[in-house]
Amino acid sequence: MIARLAVIGVGLIGGSLARALREAGAVGEVVGCGRSLPNLERARELGVIDRFSQDPAEAVVGADMVFLAVPMRAMRGVLETIAPALAPGAVVTDGGSVKGSVVADAGAVFGAPPPFLVPGHPIAGTERSGVEAAFAELYRDRRVILTPVEQTAPEAVDRVEAMWRACGAEVTRMDVSHHDEVLAATSHLPHMLAFGLVDTLARMRENDEIFRYAAGGFRDFTRIASSSPEMWRDICLANREALSAMLGRFSVELADLARLIREEDGDELLALFARAREARDRYIDGVR
Ligand SMILES: NC(=O)C1=CN([C@@H]2O[C@H](COP(=O)(O)OP(=O)(O)OC[C@H]3O[C@@H](n4cnc5c(N)ncnc54)[C@H](O)[C@@H]3O)[C@@H](O)[C@H]2O)C=CC1
Ligand SMILES: O=C(O)C(=O)Cc1ccc(O)cc1
Structure with a gap:
């Protein structure tokens, strides 16, 4: 299906796509590109x-599909470098967590988002990074959101959709800004809460003792605070508007919660917790 795939950024996301396509027999050759030589050598091993090539322009030569899986801040530079080297008919797609910034980057590099670029986002991942963390099953039964814009060629979108389907994913399409608002709420905000909670506790003087007495809930809630700091700095900055709005909204909720506790309003606390539990149970039943 894909004769030659170029993966720019052979980490968790790029490496897992390559593994999944290979397992499905849906790709001929895979060419990698990245900044860390040991990581690329390990990927080949x-x-x-x-x-592999450490030069993105060299890596995309002759590729009919190019997948960008680098941190958000590196997207624009990679697009700039590969632009003159792309084969005619090549489709370029990405796995970045924010879509508005990729569309803006493409606009800046090409004058307008080019027809062959299909912005995408697999809603699947872990707190781990690098090719060692990559596995073929990552995308199985998970959602991938594609956010084509007015300029995107429908044939390019179809090819990217078929690629993700071959990995076992369910592909949906969404408007760019809606994607960024939804993901700010469901993914970016929870990561901020986990990083913020762990940092607050770590900075308390008696933190050694505090962490010793942390229960399972703390572990469950904070797993994602083990995620790559660079990757999350880039996501926050790339989605700053939607994420700031969500953080503002959540701050109000937190202040409200503090007030209910201070005022010993057991009835309202019970109502809030019951509402939240019901919503979470419905969500869990839905994904089961
Ligand atoms: N980790 C996760 O759970 C998910 C991450 N994403 C997105 O996927 C992208 C990649 O994330 P991961 O695979 O987790 O990161 P990773 O850290 O595992 O891999 C990123 C790779 O990009 C390479 N790289 C960095 N700058 C580069 C540049 N300028 N040129 C070429 N290569 C460069 C690094 O050497 C590294 O191998 C990010 O944009 C992230 O927002 C999307 C869904 C889930
Ligand atoms: O580790 C987890 O549970 C995640 O939520 C991973 C993740 C990180 C970034 C994304 O854009 C999508 C998924």
Whole structure:
């Protein structure tokens, strides 16, 4: 289906796509590109890629599909570098967590978002990074959101959709700004809460003792605070408007909660917790 795939950024997301497509027999050759030589050598050793180049322009030569899986802040530079080297008919897509910034980056590089660029986002991942963390099953039964814009060629979108389907994913389409608002709420805000909670506790003087007495709930809630700091700095800055709005909204909720506790309003606390539990149970039943 794909003759030559170029993966720019062979980490968790890029490496897992390469592994999944290989397992599905949906790709001929995989060319990797990244900044860390040991990571690229490891990727070749593991059979995730066939060969690599550290120059993105060289890596995309002759590729019919190009997947960008680099941190958000690196997207624009990569697009700039690969632009003159892309094969005619090549489709470019990405796995970045924010979509408005990718569309803006493409606009800045090409004058307008080009027809062959299909912005995308697999709603699947872990708190781990690098090719060692990549696995073929990551995208199985998970959602991938594509956010084509007016300029995007429908044939390019179809090819990217078929690629993700081959990995076992369910593909949906969404408007760019809606994507960024939804993900600010469901993914970016929870990561901020986990990082913020762990940082607050870590900075308390008696933190050694505090962490010793943390229960399972703390562990469950804070797993995502083990995620890559660079990746999350980039996501926050790339989605600053939607994320700031969500953080503002959540601050109001938190202040409200503090007030109910201070005022010993047990009835309202009970109502809030019951509402939240019901919503979470419905969500869990829905994904089961
Ligand atoms: N980790 C996760 O759970 C998810 C991450 N994403 C998005 O996927 C993208 C990649 O994330 P991961 O695979 O987790 O990160 P990762 O850290 O595992 O891999 C990123 C790779 O990009 C390479 N890289 C960095 N700057 C580069 C540049 N200028 N040129 C070429 N290569 C460069 C690094 O060497 C690294 O191998 C990010 O945009 C992230 O927002 C999307 C969904 C889930
Ligand atoms: O580790 C987890 O549970 C995640 O939520 C991973 C994740 C991180 C970033 C994304 O854009 C999508 C998924």
